[in-house]
Amino acid sequence: MxxxxxxxxxxxxxxxxxxxxxxxxxxxxxxxxxxxxxxxxxxxxxxxxxxxxxxxxxxxxxxxxxxxxxxxxxxxxxxxxxxxxxxxxxxxxxxxxxxxxxxxxxxxxxxxxxxxxxxxxxxxxxxxxSAFKHDQMVGYISHLPHALAFSLVHLMDQKLHGELKQIQVGGGLLSTTRIAAADPTMWSNIFMNNKNDLIKQIDDFQKQLNDLKMILQKQNPKQIKQYLEQSQNIRQRMDWRKS
Missing domain, CATH: 3.40.50.720 (NAD(P)-binding Rossmann-like Domain)
Structure with a gap:
């Protein structure tokens, strides 16, 4: 057209x-x-x-x-x-x-x-x-987030398939998984072209999740709050160019 x-x-x-x-x-x-x-x-x-x-x-x-x-x-x-x-x-x-x-x-x-x-x-x-530095940086700030969004959608479908059909999900979930609606052809190509960096970064993220898991297992509210506050401060600094 x-x-x-x-x-x-x-x-x-x-x-x-x-x-x-x-x-x-x-x-x-x-x-x-x-x-x-x-x-x-x-x-x-x-x-x-x-x-x-x-x-x-x-x-x-x-x-x-x-x-x-x-x-x-x-x-x-x-x-x-x-x-x-x-x-x-x-x-x-x-x-x-x-x-x-x-x-x-x-x-x-x-x-x-x-x-x-x-x-x-x-x-x-x-x-x-450099080309090497670009692929490493963009892996963390773009490719890994897309991989996580795709994976989270798969997990929800596996564990809550019936329930998801019956509820209107909240804005937080929609914001977190928005990029999982991206073009599969384009993103499968990106993943394969940067697979070595992405595999390492998935390992890094799994370690980060394990750190959070250990904090929760300790049942220390102060430590949990500190972890979340650090994340909040880092995320707020990401908006500096928009202000």
Missing amino acids: NQHLIDQSMTFQKASQIADIIILAGPVNVILRQIHVLSNLKLKSNVLITDVGSTKTSILKQSKQLTEQGIHFLGGHPMAGSQKSGSKAGWVNLFNHTTYFLVRSNATIKQIKLFKSLLDNHHIHFVFV
Whole structure:
């Protein structure tokens, strides 16, 4: 259906050969295939290729097919979006006051400035990181939370399947599990691309749950309150960029 989002459509190959900036905005496995396609096309000599993939190590490794030819690449990942997918799920202010990770590769300073200027109106906080550090950080702040939400929904269905059909669940549960409604195709791809980090982080979370379990077993109200207060303070500090 025509949503009036573009003025003119072209094939990926044709558009890529006349573009000054190419933004690869599909799932990671699609981006990997597109990089291979681009490596076999005659592109503009000063073209900048960038992406918005949720993992960076595999993409930066694949981008060597481009950089070894002298084609400039800039890894990217905007920390923006929701559990919804597709073009209808976007909105004008999607990137406002968000963090945008950049992995430089061989992009020139001039090209990076040009790319950032395209997003000037959104007050984005750009952060340069290595591909390894990106995948580690985003694993904790995005991939692990999604894994926990998916798992919690599975647990509730297994233990409360009949009861869940009869009640209107509270806002806390809906907030906690909102991201479990995210696109399974996209997230299975993300999980597989960052599986080593995610497996370690699941282990870390299991240890954290065991710590809470031990505190509860001690039946020490003061210790329980201290644990919750620490979590409250950490969570409140996460909102500093929105204030």
